[in-house]
Amino acid sequence: MNPPKTATAKKVNVAAARAPRGGSEELISGSEAVAHAVRLADVDVITAYPIRPYDTVMQYVSQLIADGEFDCEYIVAESEHSQFEIVKHASAVGARVFCGSSGVGWLYAFEALAVTAGLRLPMVAMVGNRALDDPGAFGVEHNDALAVRDLGWMLAWVATAQEALDTALIAYRVAEDKRVFLPCAISCDGAFLTHSQAIVNVPGQDMVDGFLPPYDRAEKQLHPDNPITIAPQANEDWVMEIRRQSDMAARRARDVIIEAYDDFNAQFGRGGEPFIERYMMEDAEVALVGMGTLAMPVKVAVRKMREQGKKVGFVRVRWFRPFPTIELQEALSGVQAVGVIDRDYSFGSSFFSGVLANDLRSALYPMVNRPGIVSFIAGLGGREVSTDNVIDITNKVLDAASGGDIDDQDTYWIGVRE
Amino acid sequence: MSTGSVEVVYRGIFQKTLAKNICRGIVFAAKNEGKIGIAFGRYSDSPERNGIPAKQFAVVADTEEEMEEHLSRYEPDNNDVTIAADDTLCKGVECWAWYGLQPINKLLKEGGTLLIPSTRSVNHLIGEIHRKGMPYNLAIVKGTASFSGLWVYKDDHTDVRLLGALAKVAPHIVSLDSILATIDDRLKATSAKKAYDLVESVSVGANQGNDEVPFEFEMPGWTEMEEGLVIRGIAGQQEVPGRDGGYVPTRNPTFKKFSTRTMRPVVNFDTCTQCKICWLQCPDSCFDITPDGFYDANMEACCGCGVCEAVCPVSQCITMVNEEAFTDNDSQWELWIEDKESYSGWLSEKISEPPARSHGFHHVGQYAEEIANEPS
Ligand code: SF4
Numbered sequence: 130m131n132p133p134k135t136a137t138a139k140k141v142n143v144a145a146a147r148a149p150r151g152g153s154e155e156l157i158s159g160s161e162a163v164a165h166a167v168r169l170a171d172v173d174v175i176t177a178y179p180i181r182p183y184d185t186v187m188q189y190v191s192q193l194i195a196d197g198e199f200d201c202e203y204i205v206a207e208s209e210h211s212q213f214e215i216v217k218h219a220s221a222v223g224a225r226v227f228c229g230s231s232g233v234g235w236l237y238a239f240e241a242l243a244v245t246a247g248l249r250l251p252m253v254a255m256v257g258n259r260a261l262d263d264p265g266a267f268g269v270e271h272n273d274a275l276a277v278r279d280l281g282w283m284l285a286w287v288a289t290a291q292e293a294l295d296t297a298l299i300a301y302r303v304a305e306d307k308r309v310f311l312p313c314a315i316s317c318d319g320a321f322l323t324h325s326q327a328i329v330n331v332p333g334q335d336m337v338d339g340f341l342p343p344y345d346r347a348e349k350q351l352h353p354d355n356p357i358t359i360a361p362q363a364n365e366d367w368v369m370e371i372r373r374q375s376d377m378a379a380r381r382a383r384d385v386i387i388e389a390y391d392d393f394n395a396q397f398g399r400g401g402e403p404f405i406e407r408y409m410m411e412d413a414e415v416a417l418v419g420m421g422t423l424a425m426p427v428k429v430a431v432r433k434m435r436e437q438g439k440k441v442g443f444v445r446v447r448w449f450r451p452f453p454t455i456e457l458q459e460a461l462s463g464v465q466a467v468g469v470i471d472r473d474y475s476f477g478s479s480f481f482s483g484v485l486a487n488d489l490r491s492a493l494y495p496m497v498n499r500p501g502i503v504s505f506i507a508g509l510g511g512r513e514v515s516t517d518n519v520i521d522i523t524n525k526v527l528d529a530a531s532g533g534d535i536d537d538q539d540t541y542w543i544g545v546r547e
Numbered sequence: 548m549s550t551g552s553v554e555v556v557y558r559g560i561f562q563k564t565l566a567k568n569i570c571r572g573i574v575f576a577a578k579n580e581g582k583i584g585i586a587f588g589r590y591s592d593s594p595e596r597n598g599i600p601a602k603q604f605a606v607v608a609d610t611e612e613e614m615e616e617h618l619s620r621y622e623p624d625n626n627d628v629t630i631a632a633d634d635t636l637c638k639g640v641e642c643w644a645w646y647g648l649q650p651i652n653k654l655l656k657e658g659g660t661l662l663i664p665s666t667r668s669v670n671h672l673i674g675e676i677h678r679k680g681m682p683y684n685l686a687i688v689k690g691t692a693s694f695s696g697l698w699v700y701k702d703d704h705t706d707v708r709l710l711g712a713l714a715k716v717a718p719h720i721v722s723l724d725s726i727l728a729t730i731d732d733r734l735k736a737t738s739a740k741k742a743y744d745l746v747e748s749v750s751v752g753a754n755q756g757n758d759e760v761p762f763e764f765e766m767p768g769w770t771e772m773e774e775g776l777v778i779r780g781i782a783g784q785q786e787v788p789g790r791d792g793g794y795v796p797t798r799n800p801t802f803k804k805f806s807t808r809t810m811r812p813v814v815n816f817d818t819c820t821q822c823k824i825c826w827l828q829c830p831d832s833c834f835d836i837t838p839d840g841f842y843d844a845n846m847e848a849c850c851g852c853g854v855c856e857a858v859c860p861v862s863q864c865i866t867m868v869n870e871e872a873f874t875d876n877d878s879q880w881e882l883w884i885e886d887k888e889s890y891s892g893w894l895s896e897k898i899s900e901p902p903a904r905s906h907g908f909h910h911v912g913q914y915a916e917e918i919a920n921e922p923s
């Protein structure tokens with residue numbers, strides 16, 4: 130197997146993690162956690178346009194401003210497109226920015242999203258994941274954020290409110306690193322994370338200041354004292370070179386993410402491993418792979434299966450872009466079969482799988498003893514993924530591992546009414 | 548081989564429809580001969596800008612395979628005929644930034660024909676056209692360049708005349724009969740036939756012509772380019788070269804734009820009141836400020852839009868003159884300051900024949916006057 134050459138897998142010393150220090154314990158939702166991260170990052174410009182479930186972040190940020198706890202330019206735009214255009218430009222003049230949306234709102238901003246990445250502007254955005262609007266559907270699906278996966282956006286998926294806060298701080302650090310200068314979107318599952326409250330350690334300002342340096346656009350800052358033009362017309366005699374530069378930035382982002390998790394763990398005593406979370410993987414014979422809040426029912430199911438003596442583990446993908454190819458190859462190298470649970474779809478794609486399954490298949494393809502990959506679609510539109518669903522999934526993967534009827538060249542829909 | 552390709556170099560906006568008509572005419576005529584043809588505009592061009600050099604191509608082939616061979620490159624680079632729809636294009640073309648100045652005969656094959664509508668002599672044109680390392684032919688259809696607007700087309704038979712002449716210089720691409728078969732209008736058919744009869748062709752030897760080395764650029768690699776689509780402003784300004792004082796702004800070194808010019812302003816410094824209006828209104832910041840406070844249109848930068856003539860409040864202080872009347876881009880103010888009398892002679896000579904403007908207006912309000920004077 131030939132791992133990509135740009136970076137070597139580097140392990141964070143999670144064992145050195147100590148108890149959380151500083152700050153306060155708060156009972157807050159995932160959206161509130163992100164709002165606190167925005168406050169702690171001392172964001173300069175925020176634009177808002179309501180769409181459920183993202184709008185809860187806007188509400189909490191405006192509350193923080195009204196309470197005098199936070200000062201920033203808070204602009205209510207007239208659409209998602211304008212919302213993202215405004216912060217795109219603010220980022221170019223050197224302002225740290227925050228924005229976000231959900232579902233079709235995110236897609237309505239697509240032009241701005243594409244150009245933000247192309248111009249290498251380190252915007253941090255929150256996507257409250259939402260179905261792509263079968264009229265009014267607002268439950269979670271991951272296709273909204275995934276739509277920008279090929280454009281230079283870094284994409285992270287979180288599972289808890291604490292992780293949402295922590296990842297937002299890490300996102301600013303990585304996006305604004307001069308080696309990267311790419312935007313980053315943090316995906317929070319609509320309802321399950323955006324609207325449910327948990328005890329979160331909200332760190333003190335000095336702790337955050339020690340981790341996150343100010344945004345410095347340096348010689349790329351659009352400013353009268355630094356006369357530059359950004360985004361001149363670029364035709365075929367320039368576009369490939371520009372794309373190649375973005376490609377290199379996306380490759381360099383790997384090392385920068387690893388460094389950021391190292392420092393985050395050292396500073397806050399938490400943060401875990403960059404890119405993926407491994408659950409009961411040490412001796413696992415089959416593994417499940419997924420993103421976001423479905424980690425909860427999956428972990429419960431894994432424990433239940435373990436009680437029955439079945440060696441099941443779980444890998445939660447925390448960063449989808451850059452894709453953790455090296456980490457996934459390494460984590461899944463010992464298992465006989467993998468079940469990928471996609472809370473998204475890619476209609477008409479290979480094996481009619483979801484997006485994660487397709488990327489994982491390509492990542493594992495160079496492995497000599499690659500495990501079979503069975504693809505599952507579950508939880509669309511916010512439908513519950515129950516522990517029983519996951520047990521059903523795991524049994525299918527075990528069946529595939531033992532050469533049963535389950536076909537690793539097909540995709541199984543779980544929890545759909547027959 | 549009875550097939551080949553034709554390159555039509557034309558002026559943006561003014562000749563967009565003309566170039567399209569010529570290339571479509573070639574394809575229709577080829578069809579009459581049972582051949583296949585394709586006409587296309589080069590996609591990177593911006594033909595909706597006044598005067599910018601742009602290109603159309605017509606390719607004629609006997610078989611699909613042959614056609615694929617022609618089309619397997621970005622632009623046909625070994626053309627049987629290059630038509631320069633305006634003779635001022637003989638000075639070379641610069642179509643966009645970093646393009647450099649390309650000789651008008653650059654994409655012409657050995658022994659091919661450069662076909663130009665012009666009233667200039669063969670020797671005059673050869674003197675302007677950059678040398679080519681191989682022989683080719685220069686054919687002239689007598690006439691001035693035909694210029695139209697974006698929405699209007701001046702149907703002055705230039706298209707059919709050039710098609711008729713093409714049939715003469717490259718009968719293997721299309722014959723006169725098949726050209727004539729595409730023309731319904733009897734008068735136009737006569738024009739095509741006349742051009743066929745009257746087109747004059749001379750052979751130009753290898754390395755005959757303008758020995759100026761056209762400017763060119765080497766484009767930077769992706770590691771050399773600044774990331775994030777950032778282009779640095781060019782700092783500073785200069786004094787007028789060789790003089791004490793004056794103000795010459797720094798200009799984009801990779802896009803000079805003067806090949807866009809079909810006419811240039813000629814300034815009468817004796818009547819200029821130094822009012823600055825030309826300097827303020829020039830859309831390309833072309834005027835250098837001289838040490839003695841005059842405004843000298845820099846011919847390396849001027850795209851020939853004609854705004855300065857229209858806004859100058861002094862009658863006949865700025866006159867737009869067809870670009871073909873000039874052989875260099877030298878400073879007019881330098882000529883004037885060195886010898887005012889001979890400058891005055893030079894100036895009268897340049898503006899003597901009432902110069903026809905290719906576009907735009909001589910003075911502010913001209914359009915309203917013309918409309919008012921139109922017979923109802
Ligand atoms: S014609 Fe006059 S206004 Fe136009 S670019 Fe030249 S100098 Fe400037």
Ligand code: SF4
Nearest residue numbers: 819820822823825859
């Ligand atoms: S507009 Fe005419 S009079 Fe005024 S400075 Fe220019 S050339 Fe002289």
